[in-house]
Amino acid sequence: MRFAVAAAMLSVAMTTVPLRAEILRFADLDGWATDDHRAALTSFRETCDLLEDADWVPLCRLAADAGDSAEGARQFFELFFRPVVIGEPPALFTGYYEPELAGSPVRTPRFAWPIYRRPPELQDGQVYLTRAQIEAGALRGRGLELAWLDDPVDVYFLQVQGSGRIRMPDGRVMRVGYAGRNGHAYRSVGQEMVRRGTHSMDQVSAQEIAAHVRNQAGAELLNINPSYVFFRTVSDVPAEKGPIGAMARSITAFRSVAIDPDYTPLGAPVWVEKDGAKPIRSLMVAQDTGGAIKGPQRADIFYGTGPAAGDAAGTVKDGGRMVVLLPIDRAYAMLPDGM
Incomplete structure (x- = not known):
C-alpha cells in the first residue's frame, strides 16, 4: 500500500467535482483485442469481493462464473462494463515496485539507518513529527526500530514505494x-x-534523484519532503505474491495500478494506454493509492519486485490515456444528462 486509505473508500464513492466524462466503445481502446483479458480478470477477482456498492456486487458474482478462457474473460468485461474517460487526457503514468534491500535486525556500523514501526500514539489523520525531526532522532531510544538499512536513500525510497523485502545477514527475508x-x-x-x-x-527520475543525493546534495535534500512512512512486518503473504495494496490484498505486476480514489473507484478495471519508449496497452485494476497520485488522469503502474523492476519503474514518466471501466448504469450516470 502506497499510503493510507480509509475503509470507507471500499464503497468506491467518487468525487462530486464536475468532470468531463466520455463513454467510449471497446473498439476505441487501442490494443484491446490483443490484451490478455484472463490475466486482468484474475486481478479483478482478487479484490472484487470487497466492493460493497449495489452495482458492483453482482459483477463480482458474475466474475466468478466467467470461466478462464480468453473469450469468456473478454466477454465479461464487454458485457457488463463501459469504458469511460474521466477528466482530460493526456494522462501521466509513472511506475513503482517492491524493493529488495540488504538490512539487519540490529544496528551495526554498516546498517545504521532505521525504518520505524508506527508509534502507538499516532492516530490516523494526525499531523505528527516531520521527516527532518524523525531523522534527527526524535524517535530514537523508544524501541520502534523495525530494521536497519545501510543507506538513507534506500530508507527514503522504501517509504516512497510503501513496501519491500529486507534480506538479513543470515539470509532470512x-x-x-x-x-x-x-x-x-x-x-x-x-x-x-x-x-x-x-x-x-x-x-528527473528515481535513479537520478538517488545519484544526486548520494553524490552531491546529501541526505538533507530528502527532508524537504516532510511526509514520513512507518512500517509493519508482513508474514501472511506468500513469497510469490505481490505486496499488499490499499485494498489489503496482494497486487499484481503489470495488472495493478495506484490511482486517486477521489476520481477512480478502488477495485475498478482501468484500461492503460501508456506511451513513451516502452508503450503499454493493457487492462489493469485500481488496487492501490499513492500520496503523489492525484487527479483523474493519473496512475502509478506496479512493475513487480526486485532491482530489475525498480530499474524499469524508476524511469517511467509517460503520457497517454487512462480509461476506467464502470458498470453500465454508473457509466451513463457520469454523463451530464445521465443519458
Missing part, C-alpha cells in the same frame, strides 16, 4: 508493509531539484 504516515503532505524531491536549477524536469 523480512517483508515489510505500510503501517501509517505522519500526516504531512508529500512534497516532491524531484520538483525541488528542478526548482533549485540542478536538473530539468525531463532529467
